[in-house]
Each structure stands twice: as structure tokens, then as C-alpha cells.
Amino acid sequence: MPERAEVQVRPGVEGDLEALTDLYNHYVNETAITFDTALFTPEERRPWLLSHPVDGPYRLLVATGADPRRILGYATSSPFRAKPAYATSVETTVYVAPDAGRRGVGTLLYRGLFEALAGEGLHRAYAGVAQPNExxxxxxxxxxxxxxxxxxxxxxKFGRWWDVAWYEKEL
Structure with missing residues (x-):
């Protein structure tokens, strides 16, 4: 894993789709961090990727290291709920590659995400965290x-029940 200074955060692009799908599928298959239960193909994940443009309130940021093709993690902001009155709220999430944890990648991604969201007219961010997840x-x-x-x-999932703790942040 590269040192923190070598980690670059940038908007996600269509060329990242396969790596992003592989990273997400790890969490689908191995953890209860996501409640998806079936693996995705890159084509199935394409609408998700395309729903996060380079600007606006719904963003996708990726972290890369020395090899810019290897995704160390990603952060997103997505619609909180579909109804119009929720338009100033977003749900945020971060996924970090299993071998890139505990090195500040999530922190760099969230810092970049919240900087990108400044000035977008948003009021609140929400995050659901499956428990336990210290x-x-x-x-x-x-x-x-x-x-x-x-x-x-x-x-x-995995034959047991899971709690989800909800967090909010003023933007």
C-alpha cells in the first residue's frame, strides 16, 4: 500500500467500472456492510456509476495509489430519498479495499467528497452503518x-439479523 501522500483522490470515471464493481462485490460476498446479496457484473453497475456525474450533489470519488488503475477505495453521495422535499439531503458512503484499510484512505475520500459538495446547496448528509463496524x-x-x-x-444476511446505525451531518 502506498503512503498516504501518494494517494490521489479524483472523480470516478467509466474506465473505473470494473475495478469499482470488483471492490463492491467483495463487500457483497464477504460482509454485511452492504445488504446486497448477489454479485454484480460491471454492466449491471453502470447505471449506478452514471448516476454520479463529475459535478452536482451526487458524486463518486475514487482513491488510487502508485498504480492509477488500482482503486484503493471510493466515496459517494447519492439521493437520500426519492421524494422532492428530500432534494437537499444526501446519503454518503465509503468503501475501502480490504488491503488498504487503516491507512487514511477513507479519510482522504470523505475529505474530498465534502469539499466537492460545498456550495451544492445541500443541508444534511446521512450515513447508515451496519453494526458492528467500529x-x-x-x-x-x-x-x-x-x-x-x-x-x-x-x-x-448470512443467516443472521443485522442492525443499522444512522448518522447525520449538517452540511
């Missing part, structure tokens, strides 16, 4: 998110 909880708290509630046993 690393994600610490990351969100470091960026000023505060715990606002927990949905108990809201998801079922």
Missing part, C-alpha cells in the same frame, strides 16, 4: 456525523 463509526464521527438512531435487526 472503523466506519469512527470515520463518520471524525467528520462530524452524530448518531441519530438505530434500526434493529433491519437486514438479514
Amino acid at each position: 472503523a466506519s463509526t469512527r470515520l463518520h464521527e471524525r467528520f462530524g456525523f452524530r448518531h441519530v438512531g438505530t434500526y434493529r435487526e433491519v437486514g438479514r
Whole structure:
């Protein structure tokens, strides 16, 4: 893993689709961090990628290291809910490659994401964190998110129930 100074954060592009899909599929297959249960093909993930343009409130940022083709992680802001009155709220998320954790990649991604969102007319960011996930909880708290509630046993994956803690941040 490159040192933190070598990590570059940039907008995600269509050329990243395969690497982003592979990274997400790791979390689908190996963890309860996402409640998706079936692996995706890059073609199935294309609409997701295209829903995050370079500007506007819905962003996709990727982190790369010495090899710019290798995705170390990504962060997104997406619509919080579909109804029009929610338009000034976003849901944010971060995924870091399993071998790139605990090296500040998530911090760099969130810093870049929130800098990119400044001036977009947004009011709040929300994040759901499947429990337990101490690393994600610490990351969100470091960026000023505060715990606002927990949905108990809201998801079922790998034969067990999972809670999701919800966090909010004023933008």
C-alpha cells in the first residue's frame, strides 16, 4: 500500500467500472456492510456509476495509489430519498479495499467528497452503518456525523439479523 501522500483522490470515471464493481462485490460476498446479496457484473453497475456525474450533489470519488488503475477505495453521495422535499439531503458512503484499510484512505475520500459538495446547496448528509463496524463509526464521527438512531435487526444476511446505525451531518 502506498503512503498516504501518494494517494490521489479524483472523480470516478467509466474506465473505473470494473475495478469499482470488483471492490463492491467483495463487500457483497464477504460482509454485511452492504445488504446486497448477489454479485454484480460491471454492466449491471453502470447505471449506478452514471448516476454520479463529475459535478452536482451526487458524486463518486475514487482513491488510487502508485498504480492509477488500482482503486484503493471510493466515496459517494447519492439521493437520500426519492421524494422532492428530500432534494437537499444526501446519503454518503465509503468503501475501502480490504488491503488498504487503516491507512487514511477513507479519510482522504470523505475529505474530498465534502469539499466537492460545498456550495451544492445541500443541508444534511446521512450515513447508515451496519453494526458492528467500529472503523466506519469512527470515520463518520471524525467528520462530524452524530448518531441519530438505530434500526434493529433491519437486514438479514448470512443467516443472521443485522442492525443499522444512522448518522447525520449538517452540511
